[in-house]
Amino acid sequence: MNRSSSELPRIVVIGGGFAGINVAKALKDTAAEIDLIDKRNYHLFQPLLYQVATGELDPANIAAPIRKILWKQKNVHVALGEVTAVDFDQKLVRFDGGELDYDYLVIATGAQQSYFGHDEFREHAPGLKSIDDALEIRRRLFLAFEEAEWEADEEARRKILTFVIVGGGPTGVELAGAIKEVATETLPREFRNIHSGMARVILVDGGPRLVGPMPEDLSARAKKVLEKMGVEIQLNVHVNDVTEAGVVIGDETIQAENVFWAAGVQGQDLAKTFNTEVDRGSRVVVGPDLSVPGHPEVFVVGDAAHATDAKTGKPVPGLAQGAIQTGRFIAEIIKSEIAGNAPQERPQFSYYDKGSMAMIGRGNAIAAVGKVHYGGILGWLSWNVLHVMFLVGYRNRFKVMLDWCWNYVWKTRRSRLITGDPKVHIKKLYSEHQKTDTK
Amino acid sequence: MNRSSSELPRIVVIGGGFAGINVAKALKDTAAEIDLIDKRNYHLFQPLLYQVATGELDPANIAAPIRKILWKQKNVHVALGEVTAVDFDQKLVRFDGGELDYDYLVIATGAQQSYFGHDEFREHAPGLKSIDDALEIRRRLFLAFEEAEWEADEEARRKILTFVIVGGGPTGVELAGAIKEVATETLPREFRNIHSGMARVILVDGGPRLVGPMPEDLSARAKKVLEKMGVEIQLNVHVNDVTEAGVVIGDETIQAENVFWAAGVQGQDLAKTFNTEVDRGSRVVVGPDLSVPGHPEVFVVGDAAHATDAKTGKPVPGLAQGAIQTGRFIAEIIKSEIAGNAPQERPQFSYYDKGSMAMIGRGNAIAAVGKVHYGGILGWLSWNVLHVMFLVGYRNRFKVMLDWCWNYVWKTRRSRLITGDPKVHIKKLYSEHQKTDTK
Numbered sequence: 006m007n008r009s010s011s012e013l014p015r016i017v018v019i020g021g022g023f024a025g026i027n028v029a030k031a032l033k034d035t036a037a038e039i040d041l042i043d044k045r046n047y048h049l050f051q052p053l054l055y056q057v058a059t060g061e062l063d064p065a066n067i068a069a070p071i072r073k074i075l076w077k078q079k080n081v082h083v084a085l086g087e088v089t090a091v092d093f094d095q096k097l098v099r100f101d102g103g104e105l106d107y108d109y110l111v112i113a114t115g116a117q118q119s120y121f122g123h124d125e126f127r128e129h130a131p132g133l134k135s136i137d138d139a140l141e142i143r144r145r146l147f148l149a150f151e152e153a154e155w156e157a158d159e160e161a162r163r164k165i166l167t168f169v170i171v172g173g174g175p176t177g178v179e180l181a182g183a184i185k186e187v188a189t190e191t192l193p194r195e196f197r198n199i200h201s202g203m204a205r206v207i208l209v210d211g212g213p214r215l216v217g218p219m220p221e222d223l224s225a226r227a228k229k230v231l232e233k234m235g236v237e238i239q240l241n242v243h244v245n246d247v248t249e250a251g252v253v254i255g256d257e258t259i260q261a262e263n264v265f266w267a268a269g270v271q272g273q274d275l276a277k278t279f280n281t282e283v284d285r286g287s288r289v290v291v292g293p294d295l296s297v298p299g300h301p302e303v304f305v306v307g308d309a310a311h312a313t314d315a316k317t318g319k320p321v322p323g324l325a326q327g328a329i330q331t332g333r334f335i336a337e338i339i340k341s342e343i344a345g346n347a348p349q350e351r352p353q354f355s356y357y358d359k360g361s362m363a364m365i366g367r368g369n370a371i372a373a374v375g376k377v378h379y380g381g382i383l384g385w386l387s388w389n390v391l392h393v394m395f396l397v398g399y400r401n402r403f404k405v406m407l408d409w410c411w412n413y414v415w416k417t418r419r420s421r422l423i424t425g426d427p428k429v430h431i432k433k434l435y436s437e438h439q440k441t442d443t444k
Numbered sequence: 445m446n447r448s449s450s451e452l453p454r455i456v457v458i459g460g461g462f463a464g465i466n467v468a469k470a471l472k473d474t475a476a477e478i479d480l481i482d483k484r485n486y487h488l489f490q491p492l493l494y495q496v497a498t499g500e501l502d503p504a505n506i507a508a509p510i511r512k513i514l515w516k517q518k519n520v521h522v523a524l525g526e527v528t529a530v531d532f533d534q535k536l537v538r539f540d541g542g543e544l545d546y547d548y549l550v551i552a553t554g555a556q557q558s559y560f561g562h563d564e565f566r567e568h569a570p571g572l573k574s575i576d577d578a579l580e581i582r583r584r585l586f587l588a589f590e591e592a593e594w595e596a597d598e599e600a601r602r603k604i605l606t607f608v609i610v611g612g613g614p615t616g617v618e619l620a621g622a623i624k625e626v627a628t629e630t631l632p633r634e635f636r637n638i639h640s641g642m643a644r645v646i647l648v649d650g651g652p653r654l655v656g657p658m659p660e661d662l663s664a665r666a667k668k669v670l671e672k673m674g675v676e677i678q679l680n681v682h683v684n685d686v687t688e689a690g691v692v693i694g695d696e697t698i699q700a701e702n703v704f705w706a707a708g709v710q711g712q713d714l715a716k717t718f719n720t721e722v723d724r725g726s727r728v729v730v731g732p733d734l735s736v737p738g739h740p741e742v743f744v745v746g747d748a749a750h751a752t753d754a755k756t757g758k759p760v761p762g763l764a765q766g767a768i769q770t771g772r773f774i775a776e777i778i779k780s781e782i783a784g785n786a787p788q789e790r791p792q793f794s795y796y797d798k799g800s801m802a803m804i805g806r807g808n809a810i811a812a813v814g815k816v817h818y819g820g821i822l823g824w825l826s827w828n829v830l831h832v833m834f835l836v837g838y839r840n841r842f843k844v845m846l847d848w849c850w851n852y853v854w855k856t857r858r859s860r861l862i863t864g865d866p867k868v869h870i871k872k873l874y875s876e877h878q879k880t881d882t883k
Contacts, residue, residue, distance in 0.1 A: 044866040046590065063502040065859040072634035073856070082636055085590040087866060102594050136863055151485060151524040155541050195511035197521055400850055400858065404843060411839055417512070419839065420504040424575055427483040427526060 013038045013080075014343050017098050017105050019088050020113035021048050021071040023328035024307030028111050029081050031336030035343055039080050040105055042098070044087040046070055049136065050396055052325060053405075055176060057139040058265075059183040060147065060191075060421030061412055064136045066405050069397040088114075093280060093300050109302050109339050112289065113332065116270035116308035116323060119286065126247040130264040133176060140424065145263050146184065147421045152262075153203070154196050166204040167261040169252045171244055172268030173210030174217065175363040178227055180267055181208040181236050182366040189235065190367075190416040202235075207259060209239045209252070211268075216363050216371070218322060223371040226380050230365045244268075270323060272309050284311045293353035295335050301351075304338075306331035315353035325395065326359055362388050367413070452477045452519075453782050456537050456544050458527050459552035460487050460510040462767035463746030467550050468520050470775030474782055478519050479544055481537070483526040484574075485509055489835055491764060492844075493572055494615060497581040497704075498622040499630075499860030500851055505844050507575060508836040527553075530718060532739050548741050548778050551728065552771065555709035555747035555762060558725065565686040569703040572615060579863065584702050585623065586860045587869055591701075592642070593635050605643040606700040608691045610683055611707030612649030613656065614802040617666055619706055620647040620675050621805040628674065629806075629855040641674075646698060648678045648691070650707075655802055655810070657761060662810040665819050669804045683707075709762060711748050723750045732792035734774050740790075743777075745770035754792035764834065765798055801827050806852070 014037045018025045021043035029041050047068040056062040075081045086100040091110070098105045118132030131141045149165050156162040166188070170181045188204035208215075208231065214224040215231075215238070228238055239254065246253035251261040272287035281297050282290040288311035289297065295312055297303040305312075307328035312321040321327045334354050341347040360374035362384065370388035371380040389409060396402050412418060453476045457464045460482035468480050486507040495501040514520045525539040530549070537544045557571030570580045588604050595601040605627070609620045627643035647654075647670065653663040654670075654677070667677055678693070685692035690700035711726035720736050721729040727750035728736065734751055736742040744751075746767035751760040760766045773793050780786040799813035801823065809827035810819040828848060835841050851857060862869060 046586065046860070046862045063504045064863070065502045065861060068861050069858070070634075070860055073858075076634040083634075084594065085587075085862075136861060137865070140863070147485065148524075155523065195509075195515040195522075398858070400846070404846070407839070407843070419508075419512075419837070421485070421509055422504060422507050422575060423485045423524075424503070424579070426576070 011038055014108040015040070015106060016109045016111065016339065017042070017107040018111040018113060019043075019091075019098065020115055020307070020309070021045070021083075022051075022113060022115045022307060023325050024115070024309075024332040025111065025113035026071070026074060027329050027332035028113065028306065028336045029075055029078065031333050032080070032340060033078055035080065035340050037080055037339075037343055038082070040082050040084060040107075041071065041075070042084045042086050042088060042100060042105070043071060044085070045135075046072070046085050047136075048074055048397060051134070052392060052395075054133055054136075054139050055180045055183055057136065057420070058133060058142040058146070058180065059187055060143055060418035061183070062405060062408055063420050064140070066401050066408070067396065068136060069401065074397060088275060091275070091279060093297070093303060096302070107302075110304070111332075111335065112276075112303065112305040112309050113307050113328070114273045114275060114309045115328075116288075117273055118266060119269040119271035120266065121269060123247075126244075126266065129249060130171060130247045130252075130266040132266045133180065134270070142265055143421060144423050144425060146187070147423055149263055150188075150192050150196060150199060151423075154198050162203075163205075164251070164260040165262045166199075167207065167251070167259065167263070168204065169207045169209065169259055169261045169264045171209055171247075171252065171264065171266050173208055173212065173215040173238070173240070174267060175361075177208055177210070177267035178215055178231065179364045180265060181206050182231060182234060182364065185231075185234050185236050186366055186416075187418055191418050205237065206235070207237045207239065207261070209242050209244065209254065211241070211243055213241055215240070219361055219363070219371065220373050220378050223373055223378050223380065227363065227365055227371055230369050230380075234366050270308065276309065286311075294338065294351040295331055295354050296351075304335040306335055312354060314356045316355040319356075321354070321356045322361075324361065327356065330354075330356060362391070364388050450477055453547040454479070454545060455548040455550065455778065456481070456546040457550040457552060458482075458530075458537065459554055459746070459748070460484070460522075461490075461552060461554045461746060462764050463554070463748075463771040464550065464552035465510070465513060466768050466771035467552065467745065467775045468514055468517065470772050471519070471779060472517055474519065474779050476519055476778075476782055477521070479521050479523060479546075480510065480514070481523045481525050481527060481539060481544070482510060483524070485511070485524050486575075487513055487836060488575065490573070491831060491834075493575075493578050494619045494622055496575065496578040496859070497572060497585070497619065498626055499582055499586065499857035500622070501844060501847055502859050503575045503579070505840050505847070506835065508840065513836060527714060530714070532719060532736070532742060535741070546741075549743070550771075550774065551715075551742065551744045551748050552746050552767070553712045553714060553748045554767075556712055557705060558708040558710035559705065560708060562686075565683075565705065568688060569610060569686045569691075569705040571705045572619065573709070581704055582860060583862050583864060583869065585626070586862055588702055589627075589631050589635060589638060590862075593637050601642075602644075603690070603699040604701045605638075606646065606690070606698065606702070607643065608646045608648065608698055608700045608703045610648055610686075610691070610703065610705050612647055612651065612654040612677070612679070613706060614800075616647055616649070616706035617654055617670065618803045619704060620645050621670060621673065621803065624670075624673050624675050625805055625855075626857055630857050644676065645674070646676045646678065646700070648681050648683065648693065650680065650682055652680055654679070658800055658802070658810065659812050659817050662812055662817050662819065666802065666804055666810055669808050669819075673805050709747065715748065725750075733777065733790040734770055734793050735790075743774040745774055751793060753795045755794040758795075760793070760795045761800075763800065766795065769793075769795060801830070803827050 016039045018041045050067040053067040088100045090099040153165045185206045189201040193201040252259045276287045289305040290311045293315045308323045362372035364370045370384035372384045455478045457480045489506040492506045527539045529538040592604045624645045628640040632640040691698045715726045728744040729750045732754045747762045801811035803809045809823040811823045
């Protein structure tokens with residue numbers, strides 16, 4: 006392994022998401038050797054992932070090579086690799102390529118989809134946490150319409166065109182709205198045997214309302230708008246099984262060929278191997294300074310952390326803002342300690358709530374900023390502006406804006422290539438319809 | 445299967461490439477039922493595929509959903525499916541989803557990569573005929589640099605950063621030039637241990653000159669420019685083997701971890717099952733009217749056909765223009781026969797040579813239009829203008845132009861996500877370097 010042998014303090018950052026990138030950037034002028042390691046070569050803007058899944062945006066528009074983001078920052082060394090173990094006592098990070106020693110360790114490994122102990126659901130209900138996940142959902146979504154076009158049996162077609170989204174948080178709401186739009190606005194005019202009312206989109210959630218963490222009036226608003234769009238909403242229901250036949254709720258099965266999972270997240274499995282407390286969702290429980298108890302040189306930030314707001318006592322939310330703020334916070338601690346001007350006692354993290362928002366559909370989004378709750382076209386505009394602003398790179402911002410305007414005006418979705426081996430998906434496409442084939 | 449039961453003549457078109465799309469479009473006002481079937485849901489602009497492979501463009505920018513292209517044309521029914529058999533006597537096309545009867549059949553199945561009987565090369569030397577091929581090359585290309593960054597052993601690093609392109613036709617020339625540019629201009633500034641002279645790009649061909657079908661002076665020009673860029677060129681050499689170690693030329697092995705195959709194309713395997721003559725490259729031998737001998741209702745167009753120019757006696761070239769012209773030609777025949785105003789004898793196909801061109805690198809392309817041969821910045825400009833013009837859709841044209849300008853000015857490549865399961869590629873990345881890891 007090629008690593009510089011300087012005597013500067015070594016900082017290892019695991020993960021190049023919002024948290025990790027912000028840690029590295031905030032340490033720009035710090036005299037240290039920073040290794041940032043990620044299993045992917047790109048930083049992903051997760052809030053727009055559902056738009057890749059529904060054919061609105063290209064993967065490269067919401068992702069940027071990590072090296073490109075940090076290439077001017079000479080104290081950072083970016084590596085592609087997956088961390089397999091961390092040894093807090095020996096201060097070592099092990100990964101496929103070797104090991105890295107550290108003076109400070111920042112764990113910013115993010116979250117993965119959680120099936121609440123039912124990993125067997127995954128096969129029939131892909132989640133939405135990575136580009137590859139989004140491409141898998143895109144493949145299934147657009148393949149369903151190809152399949153339905155040929156299907157002569159009405160009951161079979163109904164099953165093919167029933168989409169169930171499990172989980173009524175922001176991702177589930179956004180995905181349900183976008184799929185309904187594709188089904189009603191974009192596709193019917195391109196098919197001969199599909200009309201706009203044919204596809205059912207069902208959004209189910211275990212809780213009493215949609216977008217749980219947002220204010221109650223906005224939940225009601227989201228529900229109303231989605232229902233007006235034709236999305237069916239089932240609340241307070243428990244998903245007992247997901248099979249090839251569909252989703253089992255209570256004793257009832259919703260016949261559906263496509264189920265997408267947006268129900269929950271958990272930390273990475275790696276966290277369980279740390280010799281420290283993790284919560285039920287595999288998030289590492291950290292102290293008020295976001296360090297691991299007993300290891301002041303190890304910080305956990307972003308979705309990987311179970312952190313508590315020191316002022317309010319509330320959990321820090323798993324949002325981009327949570328990741329950015331926790332990342333910058335611990336970078337300041339490291340910076341001052343390396344510079345030798347740290348206060349006697351470390352500061353305590355407090356989350357600054359800049360608000361939250363969720364897209365619902367064409368010209369409609371909900372937003373809560375402090376005590377101000379709003380929606381409709383104003384919410385939609387602020388959602389768009391904010392999401393473009395947070396994208397990495399001027400070109401991406403420009404192209405995403407262009408795509409949004411274009412899609413808005415023409416009601417189209419251009420990025421809907423069904424990629425992958427055709428032999429696989431076409432087999433799937435036709436194998437079940439041989440019998441109903443009557444020509 | 446859902447198919448209209450009208451009494452209009454039935455035309456089945458297999459394939460949605462340049463040839464198939466142009467057949468369908470030219471039959472716009474014909475009173476017929478047209479079924480266009482393709483195993484993919486998009487039309488691909490193949491001449492720009494190498495730019496997806498080298499991270500310059502996004503896949504969706506050079507592809508357009510076939511349904512979207514033809515959605516306004518009410519006499520066309522688009523289907524996703526792979527044809528498994530054609531019965532000329534019963535006039536039936538069989539595919540996974542059932543069968544289609546026809547009055548006219550148009551075979552526009554295009555070409556696949558040819559390994560000249562050595563399909564075992566494929567594993568170590570992916571070709572470049574589909575989006576998935578391009579993404580595979582992109583993955584390998586950018587992974588190589590990640591791998592090289594960590595590699596401490598100099599000899600191993602040299603092997604990792606040696607890229608061999610087999611085949612000196614337009615695709616091979618364009619790929620070699622683009623990879624060299626990535627290696628010298630884009631990546632070194634983002635890595636710590638890689639400098640711009642480190643990557644070797646070797647272009648090999650069995651013939652005596654590059655871009656064989658183009659005029660000799662342009663071949664010489666291409667060679668000179670590529671060599672000035674640092675591409676090593678080996679002509680008149682025979683590739684005896686491609687293994688994990690590299691490429692075997694004669695008895696000599698060029699140590700190379702990445703070999704890309706651009707050496708030749710052949711028709712689809714399906715053609716061998718037709719009860720008619722095919723050439724060595726599995727292309728269907730057609731008469732002067734491009735129909736299959738003995739079956740005037742079956743036409744073969746584009747790369748799938750072995751067609752001869754009726755005026756010059758020369759083979760029709762396997763270029764986009766060949767596909768477009770053969771497609772439009774037979775559409776006219778079908779059109780006049782259905783309208784009942786066909787001449788007693790069918791016309792004979794003659795190819796109109798609009799010229800040919802190939803991109804070499806930054807500000808340099810070669811072009812031959814009639815007797816005028818030119819290159820340099822003028823060639824480069826006309827290459828760019830022409831390729832943008834032939835893209836489908838205004839948005840794609842605009843975005844591709846934007847990307848080209850941006851990449852030209854900033855010497856960057858934005859679309860270089862290494863997608864796919866990280867567990868697979870990272871394992872590959874590190875498995876061979878455990879021993880050399882000295883930290």
